[in-house]
Amino acid sequence: MLSRHTKKAFTLTELVVVVIAIGILAGLAIPKYTTIVERQIASEGVQILSTIRAAQHRFALRNGGNFDLDASGNLTNLDITIPASQNFDSYLACRTTYIAQVRNIRLNYWLYMATDGTIDCCDGAGFDCARLGIATDVGACMACN
Secondary structure (H helix, E strand, C coil): CCCCCCCCCCCHHHHHHHHHHHHHHHHHHHHHHHHHHHHHHHHHHHHHHHHHHHHHHHHHHHCCCCCCCCCCCCCCCCCCCCCCCCCEEEEEECCCCEEEEEEECCCCCEEEEECCCCEEEECCCCCCHHHHCCCECHHHCCCCC
């Protein structure tokens, strides 16, 4: 009596096909995930800018419509305290057409909020603001300084 032994295993070809398929899926998913994370980080900067803008409007209401802050652009005259951020630093209130700016620490780009509430982005070294879905304004770069 012959006993039949059938091996139940994957062939090398099947394993290679699966590994290649996983590699292709990862190659498509990782860049999309990175963009989503970058946009989430940028939304924190937009929230900070919105907070500064609202505080500047309250400051102007208390001071006869005057947005004129201290010459250094510090936020000391405003009634806000911005908590420490792992992503942004260098919060400045501006006295030009842009009312506030924040700098992303990790990706090295600047976000600016204009007096009408629109957000502009200034590309940093090796970073493209278009990835964030925010308009790039070369004239905005360092507008507050």
